[in-house]
Amino acid sequence: MAAGQNNARTAQQGASQWSSHDHRNLPTTVNVSGGCDDRCMTTDYWDAAADTFDEEPDHGLLDPVVREAWAGRIEEWLPDTPSEVLDLGCGTGSLALLAVEQGHRVTAVDRSARMAERARMKLAGSGAEVLVGDAALPPVGERRFDVVLVRHVVWALPDPEAALRHWWTLLRPGGRLVLIEGVWGEAGIPAARLRAALESVADAVHHERLSADASLWGREVTDERYALVAHVGPPRRHTEVVDVHLIIRRGGEVLLARRANTGYADGLLNSPSGHAEDGENVLQAVIREAREETGVELAPEDLRVALVMQHRGPGAQPRMGWFFEAEYGAGGEPYNREPDKCSELGWFPLDALPDDMVAYCRAGLDAYRAGERFVVHWHEDDDPIAYDPEGESRAVVLAATTGRPAGR
Known part of the structure; x- marks a missing residue:
């Protein structure tokens, strides 16, 4: 969204997914160290944004070029064989749909009931499950997944490291956590911070820079955008x-x-x-x-x-x-x-x-x-x-x- 457009709408687009917004329109409650207070985390923000959310190129993936670019990345980041994928902060379900189309079984979670409703419409007939709940503590009970997929959510959480620790417990041995994040002006969370948190638990962490690929965003960008793919090792002897x-x-x-x-x-x-x-x-x-x-x-x-x-x-x-x-x-x-x-x-x-x-x-x-x-x-x-x-x-x-x- 360019500067000068609806600032209220810009403020509404933090916890589910964020992409090519001008940082001058970002909520003032967010800063580069990560984290966001309750004013920019209320479900009212995301509910109000749901009907127009897909107008952003990397949200709705309505442009064939942008959609193809994200489909290619998802194919690289997810396993080659059909897997159980948990998409947290799914927004209107665009990435979940790509994962389903590539043969994966998807459970999608968003805190906004309106976002989840839009995601259900988009995923209708695909077999995907859409739940309303907090991305930091998703309502999946004792279920475990091969992949936890999170796009533009971590930066808006009050305690990113705590969320990462919990998401790690949702993965099966051999699974992977896929994080897509960035830094937009004074907002966002640097890759170095998340990578440091993941390297203490992961067998391997792959850092992929995304800023240079304009096809992902529908325009040229100069800020920091990246993906981190962290792999869980095979089962190990339990120690305490x-x-x-x-x-x-x-x-x-x-x-x-x-x-x-x-x-x-x-x-x-x-x-x-x-x-x-x-x-x-x-x-x-x-x-x-x-x-x-x-x-x-x-x-x-x-x-x-x-x-x-x-x-x-x-x-x-x-x-x-x-x-x-x-x-x-x-x-x-x-x-x-x-x-x-x-x-x-x-x-x-x-x-x-x-x-x-x-x-x-x-x-x-x-x-x-x-x-x-x-x-x-x-x-x-x-x-x-x-x-x-x-x-x-x-x-x-x-x-x-x-x-x-x-x-x-």
Whole structure:
């Protein structure tokens, strides 16, 4: 859209797809570091834009030259064999239609009901499914895909890296994430930022510059436009961090530490804890962590296994947590030995624990109090890190054997 045309319409075209707009008409709430506040993310913007959205050459692909250019790129980026494709921020479904025409099975998602309605019309009879939902957390449940395709969406999200992490979990082994993004004047997100985020998880990331190909945009462009294709490797042996937690009992009370300056769950209470280092077993790890955090010098005979919990934080990788119990007095008087990481050590009643705790730790102590020994605690990606007394419990208790095997 050229400068001087309908500015309201220009502002309406951010979260679904963006292309050849003059950056002077971009929403002022967006900047080059990526991200966009609620004013440019409301569905009203995209609903109002739906009927005229396809007038942009790279949106509607009505020009045969532009359509052929995008069809060629899609063919290069998607697998050679028919695959399951998730198109996020699909707009009116133009790229989804190209993927369907090339033999792929497509699920398309857009937050705008009007955009989704237009996409359904465009994809009618193709077998494609169109859903209304947030591209950052698409409503696809436990389904996994061979390709996640995203065009001109990441730059408008409030937390691009969090969206990338979640999209990565939607891919099957051997799958790929295809991102088409750019920087338009003062808006957009540079390729270097997304590439850095992807290279930490992907087996390979291919960076393809698109600015020089005028046939994609219906005109010459001079700004940064690019595609990143990140590949998931084949299945690997599953590994998890092992962490250890110390429950020091003083009668009916337990010792809790308030996290500070760690970058995770700061301000919340947690049991003294840490993770096992290379070469350590869990007993050695909890003894070391007890000494480092509380100054208590425990011996193996001071410890009893209280609980084993596999847990996963919001948007994080799973961990295996071992909770150990020790009686007050064993190893000396506890004190805050890491004031740079802990703002408070305190005793709290086990049967009336505070609410301002890390959620999985609270779940572990609740299970411990109830006499359970094995628990799975699995956050959804949009769950809070903090315990929510009104929220749904994520703890699943696993039954333990109660006797010897049959025949013994």
